[in-house]
Amino acid sequence: GNSVTQMEGPVTLSEEAFLTINCTYTATGYPSLFWYVQYPGEGLQLLLKATKADDKGSNKGFEATYRKETTSFHLEKGSVQVSDSAVYFCALSLPYGQNFVFGPGTRLSVLP
Amino acid sequence: NAGVMQNPRHLVRRRGQEARLRCSPMKGHSHVYWYRQLPEEGLKFMVYLQKENIIDESGMPKERFSAEFPKEGPSILRIQQVVRGDSAAYFCASSPDNSNQPQHFGDGTRLSIL
Numbered sequence: 001g002n003s004v005t006q007m008e009g010p011v012t013l014s015e016e017a018f019l020t021i022n023c024t025y026t027a028t029g030y031p032s033l034f035w036y037v038q039y040p041g042e043g044l045q046l047l048l049k050a051t052k053a054d055d056k057g058s059n060k061g062f063e064a065t066y067r068k069e070t071t072s073f074h075l076e077k078g079s080v081q082v083s084d085s086a087v088y089f090c091a092l093s094l095p096y097g098q099n100f101v102f103g104p105g106t107r108l109s110v111l112p
Numbered sequence: 113n114a115g116v117m118q119n120p121r122h123l124v125r126r127r128g129q130e131a132r133l134r135c136s137p138m139k140g141h142s143h144v145y146w147y148r149q150l151p152e153e154g155l156k157f158m159v160y161l162q163k164e165n166i167i168d169e170s171g172m173p174k175e176r177f178s179a180e181f182p183k184e185g186p187s188i189l190r191i192q193q194v195v196r197g198d199s200a201a202y203f204c205a206s207s208p209d210n211s212n213q214p215q216h217f218g219d220g221t222r223l224s225i226l
Binding site: 034036041042043044045046049089093100101102103104105 | 116118145147153154155157203205214215216217218219220
């Protein structure tokens with residue numbers, strides 16, 4: 001079946017620290033990969049995406065590279081800010097009527 | 113989350129009552145998805161609908177829960193005879209088609225059962 005695994009949180013960092021949130025997937029077929037972010041009391045917002053191997057998605061200083069050989073899509077940011085505190089979800093989708101599969105989410109807290 | 117509108121934002125019901133949650137997808141989107149999120153947990157897929165059709169309801173409980181997406185008007189998630197365990201945030205997402213396009217989410221309805 002299709003599944004997404006993320007590193008367990010919570011992750012607590014100091015401002016300006018380097019961030020990595022690991023994500024690996026299992027999929028039958030060739031998925032597109034996504035990172036979503038959820039701020040408190042809000043819905044999920046698309047952060048970045050990649051649709052094929054070696055694609056790099058980037059947005060707001062966050063990056064993730066689609067690694068087919070390791071079935072991974074790790075999220076990175078060079079210098080986190082307090083405003084990055086949120087829950088981050090890795091997700092995959094397959095075409096033709098399949099719904100999204102979300103990881104369990106990783107809570108990030110950034111301290112000033 | 114501009115575009116996908118969910119209402120109400122908060123809904124309080126007593127055990128045994130009915131809850132109706134509404135979702136208007138983004139303009140031009142004909143695919144709607146419902147998810148449930150329990151406190152401190154991830155999203156659980158419930159149901160995927162296109163206009164007037166249920167495509168995948170594998171995540172929806174067989175009893176008390178139903179969903180529709182009529183030709184006109186919003187998608188409705190209906191929970192009959194609610195119980196305490198139904199307390200959660202329910203999110204709706206929409207997409208223009210089913211070809212790996214990102215889903216766009218609403219801000220959710222937080223359902224509390226007294």
